[in-house]
Amino acid sequence: MLQSKSLNVSVIFLAVAVVSFIFADFSISTLEPFLELKRFSLALFEINILEVPKLIPALFTTISIAVVAMLVSSIIGFFLALIFENFFVRITLAFTRAIHELFWALIFLQIFGLNTLTALLAIILPYSAILAKVYAEILQEHDTFPNELKGKSKVSYYLYTKIPDAFPHLVAYTYYRFECALRSTAILGFVGITTLGYYLSSSFMQGYYNEVWLLLIMFYIIIATIRWWVNKYTVIPVVVASLFYLDDFGTVSFDNFIRFITSDIVPHPIRTDKPFSEVIAWFESIFKEEILIGVFNTILLTQISLVLTAFLALATFPLVSKKFTNKFVRTLSHIFLVVLRSTPEYILAYLFLQIFGPSMLPAALALMLHNGAIIGFLMGQQTDEINFRLDVTKKKNELYLYEVLPRIYSQFLAFLFYRWEIIMRESAILGILGVATLGFFIDSAIADFRLDKMMLLLIVTTILNICIDLISKKSRDYLKVEKSITSCGCDLK
Known part of the structure; x- marks a missing residue:
């Protein structure tokens, strides 16, 4: 069985993700999304090698x-x-x-x-x-x-x-x-x-x-x-x-x-020698209309993507472990995960944006696929290091649920928390693609050449990331995982 600490942490994060799903926008606005996906997939067979030199x-x-x-x-x-x-x-x-x-x-x-x-x-x-x-x-x-x-x-x-x-x-x-x-x-x-x-x-x-x-x-x-x-x-x-x-x-x-x-980055009321009351009004307007919305949506996207990442990692790590699959399946799975890991989240999100239209769906899928591939690969490596008893069950489902998962779950959560700060940073930046996270408002501020507002939003983004980093560290300390990130391939930060 899973340790009580790991179970407590998992329940909390799952509950937060479920609540986040209620408020999240996962609508599909394109008329024929799967037709676009089909076009994209079939284009693989239309590659023109003669384009390489340019x-x-x-x-x-x-x-x-x-x-x-x-x-x-x-x-x-x-x-x-x-x-x-x-x-x-x-x-x-x-x-x-x-x-x-x-x-x-x-x-x-x-x-x-x-x-x-x-x-x-x-x-x-x-x-x-x-x-x-x-x-x-x-x-x-x-x-x-x-x-x-x-x-x-x-x-x-x-x-x-x-x-x-x-x-x-x-x-x-x-x-x-x-x-x-x-x-x-x-x-x-x-x-x-x-x-x-x-x-x-x-x-x-x-x-x-x-x-x-x-x-x-x-x-x-x-x-x-x-x-x-x-x-x-x-x-x-x-x-x-x-x-x-x-x-x-x-x-x-x-x-x-x-x-x-x-x-440029000095608040406009200060730059133009306005009274302090106008500085407060400037900040209050941005806080109500952009910071609150941006922070809320950034946290929603982050927490949903974090849990989706966890599900994908838990589903894929057996595919790259010799404890569960043969060499052929491991090789194909490894290639698949390497491709996902090697593709930047921004590019994945941009692809899904063309297919599904603007919403949190493209960003969440991109974050899940990229981060889930990284953690799934690492957990597969962790699983290969486990030594089983001689009388261990031969049934793969029982081996997964009752032997492997309880022994690696705390380390899995620690890996997930190491990616939490990264997911938060990416959630903010993916707003540039149209999701109303902090990145959306930062990009809008730059487009309007309101660099003072841009700097304020960047400071908020920074504070949010630092808070997530501190919570992540406290969570890892609570789990008391012995094996550190730097001894596991250094692939998480």
Whole structure:
């Protein structure tokens, strides 16, 4: 049977999701959604390989931005990890990583324009913060040496004990984060950067689904072959080539930056020397008309997607475990989950938006498929590590319900809570596609060039993400799961 703590947590989250379903908008507004789905599916057989050469520049741009951004982010993140215990550093990094890469891109578009620098900064800022946190956690987990080895020099202790011991885990997480950087760079095309996402967005809007499939397959090939073209033998040539390939950094105008922080994001009543009562009225209007609605819908979408993710993970992990399936089924299931995991939520949501129309349905499906695939794959790995008794049942359903699930369920919940903050960030950004989450109002504020309102909404988004992160940590502490995330493949943050 499941432990009482795990059961209590599950019941609470399931109840919240059920209530959220009551208020959520899952309507289908397209006239023939399944006809559109059929068109999209059949377009796979209409791919024109001759289109590949014209997409190569976008492919190289995607790779180059991801490589350079990860190089800078990993260096910054590593040094920040060494001082992560500082309260000011932790709070600053929590704020930075709580803002999605697309939001950062939209901000830097206002300052630097549509160029490579905007794309790099949009990845570097949040990724440096994420890497700093995870690197710090990995180093903390390897703080297992006796006190007499620590000596008086903290630098020597790190260089000769902690870092060498933790190095394989640091490299493993950096590889995974590079995969994430490729996904993030690709979707920057949806705001105008000429990565693969730029052509993907154009093909989607024009209904050229055969081109969409071609772009997706090219992207999957990049992800699947990362360890072939980025390894200890190739990393330096790849970095150098990426640095030389990137251009179009535009003209960095510090005047734009100064104007942005001293004028554009300052609340309009303050900027125009209005009385304090008008500042309150400005805030109250935004709070009632946008913040309350945006926060409510963001939480609805997050909690529904979290539970849907849990159901998908619980349904799929046996398919990739040798305890339940044969090698053929495991291979097919593994490919299926890798494809879902490799496809950014934003792209999945954009696809479902074309099929079902604007509502929470496309976003919820996208979040469920992407995150469920990640957790399902990890739980399959966890299941393979279980040692059964000699008299264990041979019936697969009984093995699943009474032997495996009770033994891995607490760890499963911990994995789910690690993804909770990510799901919240994605729920906010998916508002750009038309769902009235915080991202919808942020995008509207940018379109109207009301950057003061944009900044206020971003601060609210950040606070919401930090709250979710704190609740998630408390939930994991309550469950008292022994195995940490950094020892499980580092695939959750």
